[in-house]
Amino acid sequence: MRLHRNLVFAVIDGLHEIFNEGAYADKVVQKLLKRDKRWGSRDRSFVAETLYEIVRWKRLYTEIAEVKEPFSRENLWRVFAVWATLRGISLPDWKQIGPTPTRRIKGRFDELSKIRKFKESIPDWMDQLGEEELGKLWNKEISALNQQAPVVLRANTLKTTRDKLRGLLEDEKIDTEFIKGYPDALQLTERTNVFTTEAFKNGLFEVQDASSQLVANFLDIQPGQRVVDTCAGAGGKSLHLAALMENKGQVIAMDIYDNKLKELKRRARRDGAHNIETRVIESTKDIKKLHSKADRVLIDAPCSGIGVLRRNPDAKWKLQPEFLDKIRKTQAEILENYSKIVKPGGKLVYATCSILPSENQEQVKTFLSKEIGKEFTFIKDKKILSHQSGYDGFYMALLERKS
Template identity: 40%
Template sequence: MLTYPLSGSSSELVLNVLSMVLSQGKPLDRAYSQHFSGLKLASDEQARITFVVGDILRRLNLYCYVVDIEAENFERVGSKLLNGWHYFHQLDFPKMKYSLQVDTKELDERIEQAKTHPALWDGCPQWLDDLGAQQLGGKWPAERSALALAPKRFIRVNELKCDKQQLIARLAKESVTAIEVNGVESALEITSNSALFRTDCFKDGWFEQQDAGSQLVANAVNAKPGMRVIDACAGAGGKTLHIAAQMQGKGRLLAMDVEQWKLDNLKTRAKRAAAHNVETRIIASSKTIKRLKLSADRVLLDVPCSGLGVLKRNPDAKWRDTPERLPVLVELQKTILQSYSRMVKVDGMLIYATCSIMPQENSEQVARFLKENPHFTLVDEEHIYVADHGFDGFYLARMRRIEA
């Protein structure tokens, strides 16, 4: 949380990043990359900028309501929104070159009005509030509130290069404070505002930035040295590298995806992490899957999903997504689960995972699959809720193939 207002230059950066997201429809990570590239910002100042941007996006409709503007008009009234945000958090107004003023008496009245609307206070758009209530019932209000909070920073210790205590000690020498995380052996929480990616620890591959909830998914794979493991929706490869560490570099770990650029990035990350048993393969057609039929001890399906468990970290998604997208994703998940499960050998394990908290994508999807595929049986499942753990939200289910 800020204790003093943003500087003029930082205010301009916040407005530029938000404009790129809200007016141009660009993803938040791309907006950060474009505006921070080439700037030599102090790590604490960059942290302040990302905190303000993130908080505004997590509760965008609330702050727009307070200052009585429409997000669609951000390009024209962004400075008013930033002034309102400062007032809301009891900070002096930032000194911007051009700034639309606010009426503090009117802001006080609208803040009190907003408190009577819980979904608005939590920064939740109507479509998401309706969906959450339908899917999660009485559990939704706590999840909705938790998704409005700033995410904690977690990293995963790369046990191919160091152990947890060695990493904590080396990070401390680089002015990075890290503490252990209860219940997640491979995770550390970063409690300082340090620029992690500038550290020698990161450059030497001693850790990866990865949410603690995400690490629980890879833990569920429980890969052993010498196994044949397939991460069939590898993406950027965070879970792939975690599995490689479980395998101690022994055995075969095949990372697959439908997009080559993601696999190319994974190769670079694997080299830095000393994950030498990682092999990448593009999924060019259904034949790629058929050739691997009944071949793997473990298959991880971290399927494309709504991402509604990671809105703390990706708050711009709330204002870009629509409820119409979910049925399309559910159908895609069903197709992937049915097709890719063929790669699991008898007595092997299939791990299905999403970064969503919605049953439609999770337990309901798995129940349908098991009903249609009696040669698999459920071993266990885990719902990683945001309000319960403070991590991002995830779901995982482990299923064993009992016959071909």
């Protein structure tokens, strides 16, 4: 592979923003890809994938390069040289790239690969927490969470079927395959930008990981019901709920962030989802108004996001142990308060994109021991680990309010 100066400089600029300025990797990539209109898909792919790769292996690469934060430009070039050397890429004779001791880099890599926190490139506290909560499974799980996530689509059944969508994408030179056990999912056989396709512009699909697609189905919904998505965000699951309900009944999508709900409205228009109503949660009154009014309630709770590290590798460096303590408290409060929206005989799903029992099973167990929790019956739960499924780590529990 021949390295091109303008592409590598873009990667270095991106690393500076992510590592030194705390910018989010996905936002940085989005911005960088607009830098030069002459770049083709291969150029864009190099910038995005190299940036994510170095972010993912930040601890390992910086340890090999013997550099520490905050990283100077010179140090970022050293980290880049480690990445290139380990991939067998010849480094050009540029003034930014100093002498690169290939043998020492490979030797150091072999040495550090025997220590899990370096091999899997994670902070000490996260490694310790993973082992405490998952035991021996942590080895396999953190390894799986360091793989590149596949691109999975969900056919929008309000407008098409999975089979028809596959044919339309083939016409646009995009190959996909079915995934057993996921009725509306198609997985790309090769990564490509699907957002420029006519099929996407016409609202025929959403990009949604296979594990995430299981949540709406878990809620056991029927057309005509009143369903409340309490932490809707930009609405990936609200849109799926609307499709499963065939646009009949009502989906009330709630969130504390108005800008996310505006994005959901835009997506709903494109998808032809007409039964979604958005509501901003401004105070506890907004929740109280709905007490005992919903047939189904989805609590897709805020969480550590450890189950989705494959698509958000920079979260490894942004997450802090204090945040986890805070988020567990928030999860417990949300579950206690929002469960009151379920009417007698109705059902509730508590879900997270975390793999930690302390955010999942233990939260449900604690809730069921509380006063409001005694009004609910535990029906079933599902724990999805990345190394077993090949998709994001997820948890979902189905509860029913007693009549």
